[in-house]
Amino acid sequence: MRRKLLFLTITAVIFFSFVLARHGFCYKVPTKQSNVEYFYVFGSEGNKTYGAMKNEPVVLFVRVPDSYKGNVEISIYDPNVGGAIDEKCGQWDTTTKFSILGGEKAYTSILEADESHIINDEEDINPTDCYKGELLDSKTFGSEEKYDKAFYSFRPIDAARGEEFNGYRYFKIVAEGMSGDDNNLFSLDVAPSELEAFSFAPAIRMTETYGAKMVFYPQIPSDTKKIFEYNYDLDPVGGTIDFISPSKAFKINGSGSGMWANTEVDVSSQDMGKRWVYEITKGRQRQGNMALTLLTDKGRSIPVFFTPGEAGPKMILAEKPLSCNTFTFDASKSYNPNNRDLELSYFWDFGDGTTSTSMRTIHTYKDAGKYLVKLTVKDASDAKCNTADTQKIVKVNQPPKVVAGGPDMSCINETISFDASQTTDSPNDKLVYRWDFGDGQTAEGVKVNHKYEKGGNYQVALTVIDDSGTICDTGTDKLKINVNTPPVADAGKDAFLCRLNPGDPLEVTFDGSGSKDLDGDKLAYSWDFGDGSTGEGKVTKHVYAKGGEYVAKLVVSDSTNAKCDKSIATKTVILNRAPTADAGIDFKICENADVNFDASGSSDADGDSLSYAWDFGDGEKGESKLVSHKYVKSGLYQAKLMVNDGTKTDCSGSTDTTLVDVNSAPKAKLTASKDAISVGQSVNFESSASDFDGDNLSYAWDFGDGTSGSGNLAKHNYSKGGLYKVTLVVDDGRKTGCSSVVESNYIKVNTPPAANTGPNLVCCVNDDVEFDGSKSSDADGDKLTYKWDFGDGEIAEGVKVRHAYKKLGTYKVTLTVIDDSGVEGNSSISGFVATVHDQPVPKIEVI
Structure with missing residues (x-):
């Protein structure tokens, strides 16, 4: 059967045997024998993991024999919450009420609850049970400084006001946290001094001394065959528990933080009705709380005394061990209360199968372990009570065999x-x-x-x-x-190296002297230059075969062979050789002619891809390796090519220029003084030429008859008739396709006709004579006009004409033959003499 602590409270019972005077000697609860300083109670909002139990007051009892007729005096030490002893959680905000109850049900209400109700883990406990009985006095405390490490004394209470039960008068003291979450540590002083103390469920503040023993003495009922032990909030490092009967020791399961643990313990018939020892050995935890309660197999709470009582177990003195397994056992403080001078006999059972009869003896254990050492003391009388025994657990221990594992x-x-x-x-x-x-x-x-x-x-x-x-x-x-300490590698600053001359070497100095090792270890330096080449040394040089961006890595090692014996640093090395720009050949071109620029001769020693930008010098730009451009205006232009390898370095670009001579063609006008002349006549030629560029012009004449001339003015005679093409070439000397301009004109050179009148003529007056010019000719085949002048004032036209002279005489006949060229000198004259006779005049003179 498992039963939880009734009320989950802390119940202490103090027994007063008999007091003769009201102001008898006071003693402290918990007692000095228990080695416990304080009880504890949390505020209503206390943290469970610190040892708080939900809504559970601390209940203490005082019992005095019916035969005692004086007053019971109760004082609370350090009842306030605050100051040096208590535990604060945040701000001091806790109040605690202390109440004293007597009269009917003050004690027996708990016994009735034990008989009628079994508490399980899932149920809450009704705290109203704690206040059954007559309220005799109460006081609530906050953080009042005057009660810090000081007593508050309740009014003296007549012992007769306690609840009477089985020859005792019981008084109940309830300590309840009314608010807050702080931990109130307190103790009691009670009077008179002849009393015995026990608790149903001590909730204690454990001593801080490692290895110290805290001892309680549960009174085991004579009718129980099994005990259910419960402990709360001990913690694995808080301590260990041994439960010791007069014949045997039991190992108790310890509880975790804010938790309950339980152990079932069988009770032998020889150990029933006796006081056992509940021993707590303090662990390493500096500060700790714990609570405990014991239940019988019928679910009744078992009182836990703070003193062993007259018939309780006595302590065996085991002196400090001489070694890990050798102890001195001393029974010299045993005595016979009837006659202290009466000799005693001693029998030791060391728990390992060996015994001794000496009063003081040294014993060595072979094996480690816990041994229940029993001492039986017998006096020399024949009385039934001539023998008494007691026991103590002795721990025989060998130190742990320690092996510390870890890396070197x-x-x-x-x-x-x-x-x-x-x-x-x-x-x-x-x-x-x-x-x-x-x-x-x-x-x-x-x-x-x-x-x-x-x-x-x-x-x-x-x-x-x-x-x-x-x-x-x-x-x-x-x-x-x-x-x-791992070394710190320092590869130096990033390197940027430009070579304007592509033929210069790409040599970089690497310096790791900034590396350091805080442990003072000697460092080794290993370089990876990022191009597949490596090197050693604090300072080294390397020549790169090709420009580009490289990540050089420095590995510094301190040679300790630790995981961290190396450190890596990197530096960026940006190397570039300037590209070579080649804008191509110079150009001599004419306005509006296509210029095909070609940058194919450009190169990059690092193999970088190039971009091309052209500035044509006329405000226009272009991009591309091959580009065409027209200049709309003459002039001498410097076309600039800019190539870039894209590395974004100071030497990522290169330029080249080419000259573009853009020529404007000269303008010329040819004029002739005459468009048509006759053979033997002169023609004056003139060129009115101009050049936009201001070039000096040259003039070349071709007169069409196999002769030539120069200068802007020319004069020429044609020796033969015909139609001649006169050509003028005006040249600006720039040797471009538009450096010269050609002008031409046609000159008609006329061959004058040849007039032929034939032989002289002899005719008579009034003879109708035919004049014939048909033998006239014209080498050019021009159409001829014939004009006759007969010399007598008469004229006529035609190849053949007739004329009759009216008078005799000699006449100059002329024939003018005119061709139809219309030029000067287009006629020819021929003449002959016409002799005109008249017939004789016959006259008859009659003389």
Whole structure:
């Protein structure tokens, strides 16, 4: 049967045996014998993981014999919440009410609850049970400083006002956290002094001393065969529990933080109705709370006393061990209350099968473990009560065999795993593993991780402590670890190297002298230049075969063979050889003629792809390796080619120029003084020429008859008739396709006709004579006009004409033959003499 602590409260019962005076001697609860200083109670909002139990007050009892007729005096030590003793959670905000109850149901209400109700884990406890009975006095405390580490005393209470039960008067003291989340630590002072104390469920503040024993004395009912032990919030590092009957010791399961744990314990018939020992051995946790309660197999709460009582177990004095397994046992403080001078006999049972009858004896255990040492003391009388026995658990312990595992080499800020799992110890011991890493840092655990922030040689110490609480609970092991500070590689600044002359070498100096090692280790330097080549040394040089962007890597090693013995640094190396621009040949062209620029001769020694930009010098631009352009205006232009390899360096570009001589053709006009002349006549030629560019012009004449001339003015005689093409070539001397202009004109050179009148004529007056010019001719085949002048004033036209002279005489006849060229000299004259006779005059004179 499992029963949870009724009310989940802390119940302490204080028994007053008999007091003769009202102001008798006071004593503290918990008692000095228990080695516990304080009870604890949290505010209503307390944190469970700190040991708070939900809405559960602390209930304490005081019992006095019916025969006692005086007053009961109760004082609370440090009842306030605040100051040096209590635990603060945030701000002090907790109030605690202390109440004293007596009369009917003050005590028996708990017994009735035990008989009628079994609490399971899922149910809450009704706290109203705690206030059954008559309220005799109460006081609520906050953070009042005057009660810090001071007493508050309730009014003295007549013992008769307690609830009477089985020969005792019971008073109940309830401490309840009314608000807040702080932990109130307190204790009681009670009077008179002759009393006995027990608790149904002590909730205690454990001592801070590692290995110290805290002891309680549960009164086991005579009718129970099984005990259900519950403990709360002990924590694995809080301590261990041993439950010791007069004949046997039991190992108790410890609880976790904010949790309950339970252990079932069988009760032998010989141990029923006796007081046992509930022993807590303090663990490594500095501050800790815990609570406990014991239930019978019928679900009844078992009182836990703070003192052993007259018939309770006595302590055996076991002196400090002489070694890990050798103890001195001393029974010299045993005595006979009837006659202290009466001699006693002693019988020791050391729990390992060996015994002794000496009062003081030294015993060595062969094996580690817990041994229940029993001492039986017998006096020489024949009385039934001439024999008494007691017992004590002795822990025989061998220190843990510690093995500290870990690397002998590591790096700063590297997570290092240290492992103590090879450590061995007695199987039942709980071990605490404490690591001292040698750098001022510590840790606990079987396996721990640590990072060193600084390089160096460290000695790591592992201390393993078991939970025996003996002088042999500790073992150590050490290991050395070299913590390496990785070197810091410094490859120097990034390198930018331009070669304007593509033939210059791409040589770069690499300097790793900025690298360092905080541990002072000697460094080795290894370079990877990024082009497949490597080198060694702090300072080295390398010639790159080709420009480009390279990532050079420096590996610096301190030769410690640690994971971090290397450091890598990189530097960017940007190398470039300027491209070579080739704008091609110079040009001599004419306006509006296509110029085909060709940059194919450009090159890049690094093999970079080139871009091309042209500035044609006339405000126009172009892009491309091959580009065509027209100049609309004459002039001498410098076309500029800019090539770029795209590396964006100071030498990524190159330029070249070509001259473009753009010529404007000269203009010329040819004029002749005459368009037509006759053979033998002169023609004056003139050229009115101009050149936009202001070039000096030359003039070349071709007169068409196989002769030529020069100059802008020319005069020429044609010796033969005909139609002649006169050509003038005007040239600006630029030797372009438009450097010359040709002008022409046609000159008609006329051959005058040849007039032929034939022989002289003899005729008579009035003879009708035919004049015939048909023998006249014209070499050009021109159409001829014939004009006759008969010399007598008469004229006529025609090839053949007739004329009769009226008078005799001699006449000059002329024939003018005119061709139809219309030029000067287009006629020819021929003449002959016409002799005109008249017939004789016969006259008859009659003389």
